[in-house]
Amino acid sequence: MRPTVYSADLLRQFLRKNRIASLPQLKQLLGTEADITVFRKLKELSYRASYSHRGSFYTLDEISSFDERGLWSFDSVRFSRYGTLVATAEVCVTQAPAGYFVSELEEILQVPVQEPLLQLVGQDRVTRQTVSGLFLYCASNPGTRQLQLRARKALLLEPSATASADAPSDELRAAIVLFACVLDERQRRLYAGLESLQLGSDRQIADLLHLDPHTVAKGRRQLLAQDVEADRVRGVGGGRKPVEKKRLR
DSSP: OOOOOOOHHHHHHHHHHHSOEEHHHHHHHHTOOOHHHHHHHHHHHOEEEOSSGGGOEEEETTTOOOOTTSEEEETTEEEETTOSHHHHHHHHHHHOTTOBOHHHHHHHHSSOOHHHHHHHHHTTSEEEEEETTEEEEEESSHHHHHHHHHHHHHHHHSOGGGOOTTSOOHHHHHHHHHHHHTSOHHHHHHHHHHHHHHHTOHHHHHHHHTOOHHHHHHHHHHHHHTOOOTTOSSOTTOSOOOOOOOOOO
């Protein structure tokens, strides 16, 4: 008696039509009671398991349409380019310009994340620090963590009551602050001028980056006039005057 031959093409056709499927559905499709048979055939097709619904739904790589965060959902079932919920939470926290509070990450992933974050902290894959009475989850790398904390504190210092409808989101503002932290004086001035051109407000960028509005305006004027010297941080004559040493007679 010949052994039963299961076809991976059946799974491919079914998933292309239905986008996602549960394990019982796939077992019924193949006519088998063995989980391992389904997974062996899925492996041939390069599949993804959901990070929501306890990983009980499956799709194909060719079907997934991931966004810039590496996330995709269908009928409230959520998938990640990074696989499990734990791995996805780690990537999100590590790449966040200002880290994440639990509520912020849950809003993005649309699933509870408290337990996965505690697991990551226990494994030293992310860290947490109390900020404004809440745990802020940050990258495990000390340098990245310090930049995230600096960006978060800048966000908290900015008065939200004055935010306009056209103001950038918290995530965008955190990214602006984080990027400005690694620039030198000239680059920061020009970058501030560029953001001012995009947002139309010297004062808003000055408050965000803790700069003088005149500095932002100067950077904006330099960009518009194309008056940028690539090899200098300050203009000629800028900075401290040289100190002349006097010799004793």
